[in-house]
Amino acid sequence: MTTTPLPPSLIATLPGRYYTDPELFRREQERVFEALWFCAVRSADLDKPGAFRTVQVGRESVLVTRSRTGAPRAFLNVCRHRGARLCTEESGQVRRALQCPYHAWTYDLDGKLIAAPDLMKMPDVDRSAYGLVEVALREWLGYTWVCLADEPPSFEETVIGAAAERLGDAASIERYGTERLALGKRVTYDVRANWKLIVENFMECYHCATIHPELTDVLPEFAGGFAAQYYVGHGAAFGEEVGGFTVDGSAGFGRLPEVGDHQDRRYYAVTVKPTVFLNLVPDHVILHRMFPLAEDRTVVECDWLYAPDVVASGADLSKSVELFHRVNAQDFAACERTQPAMASRAYREGGVLVPTEHHIGIFHEWLRRQLDS
Numbered sequence: 001m002t003t004t005p006l007p008p009s010l011i012a013t014l015p016g017r018y019y020t021d022p023e024l025f026r027r028e029q030e031r032v033f034e035a036l037w038f039c040a041v042r043s044a045d046l047d048k049p050g051a052f053r054t055v056q057v058g059r060e061s062v063l064v065t066r067s068r069t070g071a072p073r074a075f076l077n078v079c080r081h082r083g084a085r086l087c088t089e090e091s092g093q094v095r096r097a098l099q100c101p102y103h104a105w106t107y108d109l110d111g112k113l114i115a116a117p118d119l120m121k122m123p124d125v126d127r128s129a130y131g132l133v134e135v136a137l138r139e140w141l142g143y144t145w146v147c148l149a150d151e152p153p154s155f156e157e158t159v160i161g162a163a164a165e166r167l168g169d170a171a172s173i174e175r176y177g178t179e180r181l182a183l184g185k186r187v188t189y190d191v192r193a194n195w196k197l198i199v200e201n202f203m204e205c206y207h208c209a210t211i212h213p214e215l216t217d218v219l220p221e222f223a224g225g226f227a228a229q230y231y232v233g234h235g236a237a238f239g240e241e242v243g244g245f246t247v248d249g250s251a252g253f254g255r256l257p258e259v260g261d262h263q264d265r266r267y268y269a270v271t272v273k274p275t276v277f278l279n280l281v282p283d284h285v286i287l288h289r290m291f292p293l294a295e296d297r298t299v300v301e302c303d304w305l306y307a308p309d310v311v312a313s314g315a316d317l318s319k320s321v322e323l324f325h326r327v328n329a330q331d332f333a334a335c336e337r338t339q340p341a342m343a344s345r346a347y348r349e350g351g352v353l354v355p356t357e358h359h360i361g362i363f364h365e366w367l368r369r370q371l372d373s
Contacts, residue, residue, distance in 0.1 A: 034058035142179030181305035193335035235266030
């Protein structure tokens with residue numbers, strides 16, 4: 001393939017191999033997913049002591065649980081005896097301790113080794129030294145974030161601060177009270193595409209008029225390719241005749257208590273690198289968490305969150321959920337159509353970004369810096 005100089009209105013994308021090369025994906029696992037803060041579990045899913053969930057973070061299985069005092073804890077899901085996976089289920093509940101199914105080494109909910117066959121015959125074994133390997137943990141927006149790095153980067157700078165850059169300050173996000181909302185619906189999507197294709201898709205709306213008719217009916221400015229995340233603080237306005245963020249534009253639910261007048265009837269999209277999408281509308285929040293499993297496979301877990309009284313009342317959420325469920329299905333189908341072409345010689349040098357997509361170039365620069373670090 002031959003290349004020619006790009007006109008000023010276009011910039012180059014990443015080359016195709018960034019989406020297909022297993023070695024590049026391994027570097028991303030090491031230098032992105034295992035080095036940065038990763039949104040792992042909705043805190044309310046760990047509803048009582050002993051509740052646990054396992055998640056894939058880079059190359060590691062991470063076990064997130066709640067201790068007997070109610071504090072969330074995270075550990076590598078590896079028994080210190082012979083390396084067996086400690087918890088083999090994605091989620092569950094234990095009474096008082098975590099026991100390896102191989103040789104029955106047993107750990108309390110704070111990770112300390114408390115029992116093992118014949119352990120009393122080995123008085124020289126320091127039980128604290130052979131406890132589970134702990135993982136750094138923070139909570140924000142009602143979710144538990146973990147970091148596998150020996151020296152985690154500042155959570156305030158790389159997560160809260162990076163998210164706040166989109167809306168101008170952290171208060172504009174926290175005003176939605178996400179940590180106080182209730183889960184109305186969760187859908188898990190298994191997407192046969194590289195995680196970066198999903199990020200890039202979410203960051204731009206150049207495609208919206210083509211594949212999102214329901215979304216552009218609610219947010220008319222998206223039909224013109226306007227990038228929701230291009231300008232700091234901007235939220236796309238609902239159409240004049242639109243009653244709410246629903247699949248048919250009908251009314252949704254009452255505005256969340258702390259959402260300001262300037263945020264009413266507007267949609268805000270925030271990408272929290274590397275794997276979180278935050279969608280804010282007046283009456284609910286939609287949060288995506290990505291779990292990249294291979295260079296061509298990404299699991300996406302999407303939560304629809306509402307005021308607790310709305311969920312408790314048994315209100316019909318279907319029109320509200322259906323709008324972004326369709327958007328997800330349309331987006332992920334587009335990413336899956338794109339993935340095979342990443343290996344084509346036609347995309348060996350990559351593609352181009354038009355002006356409304358230029359902020360994706362900033363994401364590419366960020367990724368290159370991470371991989372070169």
